[in-house]
Amino acid sequence: MTDVAAMLLAYPGKLEHFDRDELVLCVQECVNCAQTCTACADACIAEPDAAELARCVSVCLDCADVTLATARILSRQTGYDAKVVAALLRACDEVCRACYDECRKHAMHHEHCRVCAEACRRCANACRKLLASIP
Amino acid sequence: MTDVAAMLLAYPGKLEHFDRDELVLCVQECVNCAQTCTACADACIAEPDAAELARCVSVCLDCADVTLATARILSRQTGYDAKVVAALLRACDEVCRACYDECRKHAMHHEHCRVCAEACRRCANACRKLLASIP
Amino acid sequence: MTDVAAMLLAYPGKLEHFDRDELVLCVQECVNCAQTCTACADACIAEPDAAELARCVSVCLDCADVTLATARILSRQTGYDAKVVAALLRACDEVCRACYDECRKHAMHHEHCRVCAEACRRCANACRKLLASIP
């Protein structure tokens, strides 16, 4: 069992809002995507063609910040507000989509963009699945 | 001129997406709201009636994270994506509304909740105004 | 191979500063600790004895922020500065130590504090090991 799952099991209140496994997966994909995007932005600026990757750097940084905020909000149950979580999952899905679109353009030439695009795709899927479960 | 405004003026590309003054104001309100919510959560848990402020602590922390992400995304112009920014401004408006609703319940007894509710109200207004200007 | 390891392998520059496996482990422990501390703070405020866990909430939030910053700085190689990384690893070790000390006090009664203390212990160890390898 991962620490994400262990912490959710140990939460003292009821967990009524989400399916436990879907929530754990979404937190893990958000956390992973945030780290991958942070590393991809840094790898892009170290490439010889950094100037052509400017948009990719900026979108990766945006994606890192929104996925991080989403991971943190989903890690808290006490102040749960369905409208807030739904709006944030939509924003997270959008930014993962934007980062996926940008990174896959460079995936042939840059392995870090390929790995990052894949992390964004999985994260967007997990967000949409969780979003669909909000009544 | 604040540093937020100075940095925006010094951006090398065109700033086509937003009215400059509205963007500066929104960044400043997001940055301020993030700090205020961080401090309010900490003040709430130090109150003798902390157990009754549990939801307020959690919502303040959510608001701090989303306003921070919004401030950062709005501070970047290079990877601008209208759909991402619109979705995030909506999420930011929602979480500021939720935090305002919670904090003003305690504003009579806790000055930090009164100041925080006011910061959330101003931030939500700035987000909605900026959102309305996206074509 | 985790995405953290894959991204590090795909970095276009040389990775001279650290042993690759130690760096990957440290990033992973920081990322995990940040999420665990975020969840532990939220679980603490939802406990009936929240008022007695006030210090634990605040220290967990501090630990979440510093481990996050450390994970991000370690995810970037391009602007590596030995003094910055060393100072941040020391701060990360300190805050994990403080959070471990606080959480283990409550570990008998609160499973989330037990899991969190363990995550902090592992993260502090990874930080100290990486710190020792900086020339």
Add this chain to the structure above:
Amino acid sequence: MTDVAAMLLAYPGKLEHFDRDELVLCVQECVNCAQTCTACADACIAEPDAAELARCVSVCLDCADVTLATARILSRQTGYDAKVVAALLRACDEVCRACYDECRKHAMHHEHCRVCAEACRRCANACRKLLASIP
């Protein structure tokens, strides 16, 4: 009175650790530096000579993350730990020094680097002053 000062005044516990005005100033400089560095990194990658600014982008992002963590930790009083705060202020001083050194190299050609270097210099000073007051 700024919201930073108002929130500190409203804190329910005693504020024994710091001079109030020095603490307010340090939080404000950290918050401002974090925003300025975020914007400077984005402006750098949009410059035609982005490839030569690679190190500047990365150091600005590091500085944004550490100053943000410092602002958040200083915004919380409840879990105050002198060793944690001292270690983090040292890390913040180091990263502001590194970012100042890098940005001022480009200050002649890039106004955003000039503004950013100045924000880093003020933030480092505020951190050192606060650090000196810790017994």
